Amino acid sequence: MNKINYGFDASAIMRNMIIFGATLIFLGLLIPYFFDSTVLKYISYVIILVAVVLLILGTSMYVYGIKGKFKMRDFVLSKIDWKGNENVLDIGTGLGVYMIGAAKKLTTGKSIGIDIWRAEDLSNNTMENAYKNAELENVRNKVEILNEDACKLSFANNTFDVILSMYCIHNIEDKKSRNELVMKLQEY
Numbered sequence: 001m002n003k004i005n006y007g008f009d010a011s012a013i014m015r016n017m018i019i020f021g022a023t024l025i026f027l028g029l030l031i032p033y034f035f036d037s038t039v040l041k042y043i044s045y046v047i048i049l050v051a052v053v054l055l056i057l058g059t060s061m062y063v064y065g066i067k068g069k070f071k072m073r074d075f076v077l078s079k080i081d082w083k084g085n086e087n088v089l090d091i092g093t094g095l096g097v098y099m100i101g102a103a104k105k106l107t108t109g110k111s112i113g114i115d116i117w118r119a120e121d122l123s124n125n126t127m128e129n130a131y132k133n134a135e136l137e138n139v140r141n142k143v144e145i146l147n148e149d150a151c152k153l154s155f156a157n158n159t160f161d162v163i164l165s166m167y168c169i170h171n172i173e174d175k176k177s178r179n180e181l182v183m184k185l186q187e188y
């Protein structure tokens with residue numbers, strides 16, 4: 001990876017929705033063309049409707065990946081009154097879009113990203129690629145990336161001034177662990 005790349009969330013799901021959507025549209029349009037049946041005509045309408053929904057969802061995920069992610073990140077970070085000396089934690093940093101965005105606001109502070117690098121959650125999801133992004137964005141000296149599970153955080157209380165997390169905590173399937181994490185974050 002020699003270019004800045006923040007990946008696509010759930011890229012396999014996004015790709016499958018676009019491929020299935022396009023295939024179903026094609027199928028839905030072909031059915032009435034080949035069969036002269038009222039029932040099949042209505043079935044083709046349903047197929048086209050499902051296809052359109054899949055295409056809208058898949059395309060929205062794509063647009064979020066290339067544009068929306070950055071707009072959302074900038075909006076979230078603009079809500080913080082940055083001093084420049086903050087210690088920041090980004091939980092489920094992935095390729096570092098929030099960790100690096102925060103690092104750009106810092107002068108003496110540090111932006112720490114943690115993750116367990118689940119490939120199914122984000123395309124090209126590795127710690128190495130996150131560090132590569134930090135280098136390409138010229139904030140390598142302001143970030144630190146750790147291989148750490150959000151459910152087993154090792155930081156001492158009162159370590160962080162800002163805690164960020166985007167599209168990570170919902171991945172923790174066990175409700176108890178999710179709630180424990182949210183409670184623990186109050187202590188940081």
Ligand SMILES: C[S@@+](CC[C@H](N)C(=O)[O-])C[C@H]1O[C@@H](n2cnc3c(N)ncnc32)[C@H](O)[C@@H]1O
Nearest residue numbers: 009092093094115116117118121149150166168
């Ligand atoms: C959808 S990605 C979002 C990545 C990044 N926040 C962004 O907005 O681009 C979710 C990230 O959460 C990470 N993740 C999932 N469960 C985690 C856990 N228990 N602890 C730490 N990271 C986790 C995944 O590996 C993935 O990088």
